[in-house]
Amino acid sequence: MxxxxxxxxxxxxxxxxxxxxxxxxxxxxxxxxxxxxxxxxxxxxxxxxxxxxxxxxxxxxxxxxxxxxxxxxxxxxxxxxxxxxxxxxxxxxxxxxxxxxxxxxxxxxxxxxxxxxVICTDHIRERFNFLESSVLFSATLQPFDLYSQLLGIPAHQTRVTLPSPYRSEQINLHFANISTRFNDRDATLGTITQQIGQQFYQKPGNYLIFASSYAYIENLFKSFKEQFPDIPSIVQVADMNIDVCNRFIKRFNTERGLMGFALLGGGFSEGISLEGDSLIGVFIINIGLPAANAENEKVSEIIENHFGEGTGYSYTYVYPAIRKVTQAVGRLIRGPQDSGSVHLIDRRFNQERYRNLLPRWWAE
Known part of the structure; x- marks a missing residue:
């Protein structure tokens, strides 16, 4: 055989x-x-x-x-x-x-x-060489140097960065100097959920609360339910089928005064559109750095060898984390008439290396 x-x-x-x-x-x-x-x-x-x-x-x-x-x-x-x-x-x-x-x-x-x-530069560059012109489109192509290197975009190409169609007046941006590192999560859990509940009472409506793991989401959800049992809330769990996911989204489109807890980088933080008062606020709990496991460390090592000192950690951990944050906040502002509050809860958002990577229009 x-x-x-x-x-x-x-x-x-x-x-x-x-x-x-x-x-x-x-x-x-x-x-x-x-x-x-x-x-x-x-x-x-x-x-x-x-x-x-x-x-x-x-x-x-x-x-x-x-x-x-x-x-x-x-x-x-x-x-x-x-x-x-x-x-x-x-x-x-x-x-x-x-x-x-x-x-x-x-x-x-x-x-x-x-x-x-890890690095597709050479493979994609070959395709660029066969083209007269090409358009690369994404809402998260920043920082451009990163994607230029990884995608093999020829260095001599002219770069054009267009202003965002959105205005800083559309979001009310908040930073919370609270540690969400793994060893501190139990100690800060109640403080975080207290802030979430207070925001709801100040301005009732639909909110999405994103956290970096299912375990963290579940703990936040339980703490919130204990403190605010009267506020309707739902939570994303692992292995939700398409019907359950659709019901999750439908509740935001049909109900008002709903708190949804979901995974940062998951299906509800990208690719869904909740316009108008279907969503009036977003909480990002934890900056969402990828796990420092053996595979990611190997990826970081290869990137460092190709692109130089300091690129490994940034390309493997920092930039992917900020991309997930940007995509999650993007659920809030879907058009020129949308507005709402953004709450970034993690002490690291106060560090320049992270804050400088956030979209400029958020604070202009």
Whole structure:
């Protein structure tokens, strides 16, 4: 069978990581179950290629009807091999092992293998070279130097920055000097939800409260309900299906005086439009820096090597965080007639490195 050699190669590769991590070129991350690899073992790559070739040769013997899983796996492996050929200093390979439940003594592991492209500059620049002109459009293309480098935009191109169609008079901007760092969250939880409730009583209406994780959202929601049980409120939870999401949004369009707690960077912080008094205020709780895990540290290292000292942390953590904040606040101002309050609750918003990245029109 075409499957057996592939499974044998996969299991052997997994065992190499468990038993003898020095058997293949790799760097074990600070997370003991993640390996960063410079290349994959040649027998493993050969097994992948032979699997694809064997299946493609058996088109008549293995019809696609009734064998969808096999064919989907074949195309996935082929795509993986195609991408593996382009691995270089702009990317990295990661192997993540998760111990299976009930295997404490014999230590059986599930293996997840990923090809991670960090810098697409060279790939996209090739496309630009074939074009007479191009237009790159986004509401969050700042800072431009970041996207210019990452997207491979030729350095000689003329840059034009147009003024925002919105005015600072449309938002009432507030900064709260409260720590939302992980170790301080329990201590500041009540203070934050007290401010949210006070704002509602000062100006009743619909508000969205964004926080950086589902656990933090849940804690904020519970604290708010304990302090203000009379104020209608709803909360986003993980794995909400499309119908539940639509009902969440519909309540904002049909009700007034509703507090919604949602994930910063999630589906309700981008891509939805709540015009007029469907939304009159937004709270951002925590600046939303990506987790400082092994993968992000590897991304930061690669960026630093390509673009110079200081770029790794900014490109990997700071800029993505501010982009999420900007997108979330964007739910409030959808047109020239919209207005409302913006509450940025995190001590770090007072630091220049973060505040200077916020849209200028917010404070002009």
């Amino acid at each position: 075409v499957i057996r050699p592939l499974l044998n190669a996969w299991n052997h590769f997994n065992e190499q990581l468990v038993v003898n991590s020095n058997a293949i070129p790799n760097t074990r991350s600070t997370d003991s179950n993640i390996f960063f690899l410079s290349e994959l073992p040649e027998p493993f790559i050969i097994a992948l290629a032979q699997f694809v070739t064997s299946v493609l040769r058996c088109t008549r013997e293995i019809p696609k009807a009734g064998n969808e899983a096999l064919w989907n796996a074949t195309y996935s492996v082929k795509r993986f091999l195609d991408l593996y050929c382009s691995i270089g200093s702009h990317s990295f390979i990661s192997a993540k092992q998760t111990q299976l439940e009930g295997t404490i003594h014999d230590k059986q592991f599930k293996l997840q293998l990923s090809l991670n492209n």
